[in-house]
Amino acid sequence: MSPVAVTAVDSCSGPNLKAFHDVLPVDPCIAGTLPGEDVYDGDDSDDTLDSEHGDLPSLTSNGRAGKERCENGVFQSSRWTDTESSTNPHCNVSVNGHPSTVENGNKKFPDPLSSLDISAQSDTNGENGIFILGRNMQYDCLSITEPEIDDESTGDKEAYMASVLARYRRMLVDRTRYHLGYPYNLDFDYGALAQLQHFSINNLGDPFIESNYGVHSRQFEVGVLDWFARLWEIEKEDYWGYITNCGTEGNLHGILLGREVLPDGVLYASCESHYSVFKAARMYRMDVVKVDTLVSGEIDCADLKRKLEERKDKPAILNVNIGTTVKGAVDDLDLVIATLRETGFTEERFFIHCDGALFGLMMPFVQKAPKVTFKKPIGSVSVSGHKFVGCPMPCGVQITRMEHINALSRNVEYLASRDATIMGSRNGHAPIFLWYTLNRKGYRGFQKEVQRCLRNAHYLKERLREAGFGVMLNVLSSTVVFERPQEEAFVRKWQLACQGDIAHAVVMPSVTVQKLDTFVDELIESRARCFKDGQVIVPCIANVIGEENCACTQHRQH
């Protein structure tokens, strides 16, 4: 392994950072810990990093990611080749050769601190000045140690693990409190389901074909699927679907369906589509055409038309975004269908997969929103279960037409049974979580929550605009896009997903007005720290969010 170069930026580095893609790992800032009240100081070992630059914050209180150098603003880590630190490049548990451990009785265990603190809230004052952007760098891991022979009698190991878990839990509470960047509804109470945690529930295979493995939850799964089928207006005898592991699995499945139905098909997707769409094309060895987007993030149907016309001889498989990841833009399904027809594509020559990861569940409850419905010529719809619904583990729902799944299954001649899902073993807990929430909230409950989210998103947009930030909010969307905060510590504290010069906050049911107020107040403070002379310079991001939304000197005057 050659050393991996990583970039260090000043905490007030401005928005010209490397672009990252949507929900993929974004800006891993792995330096700086908060020496706050929650942080157990382990032992008396040196809390500062033994580096060639005294002003670099330590990777953790007690560990670091190999030998680090900062030259000309480029921060380099020789993590993979450093022999001075731990020999484990993933797992850095030593500083200057001293393993970072805590003594527990006569035994030494890895210090849970050295792994947990890295995720703790960082120093929002940013006074240390430098934060590390790393790829392939790793906070410390929680090594697994071989139990001692007498562990059962001493209870030392149990005590160690209990302390790790208790501290981890505290960190989760903290990280859950400050969270705006990812579209996950963190507001749920599944206490009633705790009794089921101890069963190995597995819905292996098809939801509609019972397996001999008796510990499953298909009766819940089918209940959930029926609910979504009703939402998207397809008769129960006409649909097939299953509960997936995440939004990506829904896209992988939908696009595979398209390819099996139209083996020669070319995949069309806007360049703001989720990365899993392009991953699918690569996995499936399909030709893919990237279509331009409007400033809003919507697919540009004029460009789509041009590109369709160039490839008229081949069927078209389309990914339509019901909410893009970054800007929350909703592709105009009706216009896409009209464009296909105008270009001469009849229904048997196209297949539309709707990636509704987030908004697939919100749109049906928004008045005036164009409908996602199987009454239109679409082939499949997927939605994430851990986003708007809220679920402790990632999951999703995929619904398609029975005729398509039969086309897929017919082709799998080597199986005596039907193998129509991407995964084999399937988490049987997720359907129960979804079933529980859908039953409690119902359509009416979701409608109320969607309306509140849209209202709160508008509130956030207005507050940011008043404070002089460039900000954009698409209609039908609760994703508020704004100029990327300059303090990386702030980005990290609020877990904002960033791309290029912009960041976004997704207003989920767990996001209250109070939380938004705190967020905006802290953002204003953060900005003030970056311009110590009081002269705030607003960056121009008109090319990303449009002139009318930009707050830079030039565009504000318009």
Add this chain to the structure above:
Amino acid sequence: MSPVAVTAVDSCSGPNLKAFHDVLPVDPCIAGTLPGEDVYDGDDSDDTLDSEHGDLPSLTSNGRAGKERCENGVFQSSRWTDTESSTNPHCNVSVNGHPSTVENGNKKFPDPLSSLDISAQSDTNGENGIFILGRNMQYDCLSITEPEIDDESTGDKEAYMASVLARYRRMLVDRTRYHLGYPYNLDFDYGALAQLQHFSINNLGDPFIESNYGVHSRQFEVGVLDWFARLWEIEKEDYWGYITNCGTEGNLHGILLGREVLPDGVLYASCESHYSVFKAARMYRMDVVKVDTLVSGEIDCADLKRKLEERKDKPAILNVNIGTTVKGAVDDLDLVIATLRETGFTEERFFIHCDGALFGLMMPFVQKAPKVTFKKPIGSVSVSGHKFVGCPMPCGVQITRMEHINALSRNVEYLASRDATIMGSRNGHAPIFLWYTLNRKGYRGFQKEVQRCLRNAHYLKERLREAGFGVMLNVLSSTVVFERPQEEAFVRKWQLACQGDIAHAVVMPSVTVQKLDTFVDELIESRARCFKDGQVIVPCIANVIGEENCACTQHRQH
């Protein structure tokens, strides 16, 4: 939809049933419920099925899967087209137009019974005589109902859901108790982790690249990966890996790696490989060559050699089974590598993925077992986490060489970050479960458990042999293969996975000698019931398990 034909067989139908593939849904016997003490009888509605044949058991006490007919031993369901029953073909909650409901106060909710009882232990006496094998047939689902306006004040809905969950839990306890067919270790206690259930833990993206989403468990995940890397003898700086959703994801990933490293490669896999291997080939549009197996289930390297020679001009991607699904046969990795070399394939022209779903974790602890190690020229190894380790949700571990993942990632030019996993969002709970168990048990703990499983598997084999059953147990394996029990109710009670004329029991740590004794005793009783004149006829299954293991009249005499 046209009606789906399903086959009905007498409970003592003999072993000539339709073959099913390994862990895919096997023989869904969805008729017959046990009117036992655990079964709440709901209301006084008619418990018998209104069918054209009075001797058919009902699909559930209160529901059925549409209109059913039994003609010439072929049982047909017109579920998809029947209008007399519920209009919901997935969800059968009516009998003769009367919805199957329970009254709760003034409200009606779907009867939880009608969904749950179908999974309860069936009548093992089989006196009703007929069990239904169905494809596309569905036990009742648990419909989601819209909450009433006053639900919060009356508490009716909460009470209804609590009753559903309590009954479901009781069913799970029962189904967990009788379980031998699937290689899932059901013996675990994760009480200490219950405190974490309420967090939306998501390790989206790469385990070694931190995301801005703070509620993750990468520190646990990397600890687990390091443990497996040590087990399979690869240095920490040389490996990359992640925790997957299941064994299938490991295979999909390993084979994708192979294809990206060797884009022209032909995939070779024995015909007893897991179905996900062939699914991968299809998804990835790869040429695949099925290789014959020996009677033991191992890959036949003579046939492999012939087939490699025919395609010498193209690189080879091999799936090597470290434990086949049905027979628990371990492909001889050393012989596979020797065969490749003899045929002129140098290391840069082949890629080996080891599918160690079950035995990948057991083999290292078996003395004399050929080692799965990265010191041999293998490209990747995957193992399931919910099998030998035991975990309440499906998961797996995939480990590969850093050089391969870099080859994969380099190609994904459209991503600013590295997208090296199949799924995007990833369950962050699974790593904590694995971390907890590995820490508690350690290598020594697993070694003890593996030894006990192998001992108990031998015990089961001997008991079956003594009782006159055809039985096979591969060395290095705890999967006991035997003639398929003739009573489907027995198969279902013990959740045996069957394929053609054979069934298997997988002896996991949760399987005790006492449980095996009960199983064998009940199997003997079950067989006796099928031959009422006392003349047991042992079927010949020599072609599947070998003459030396067959107990039929002809082979027993040898």
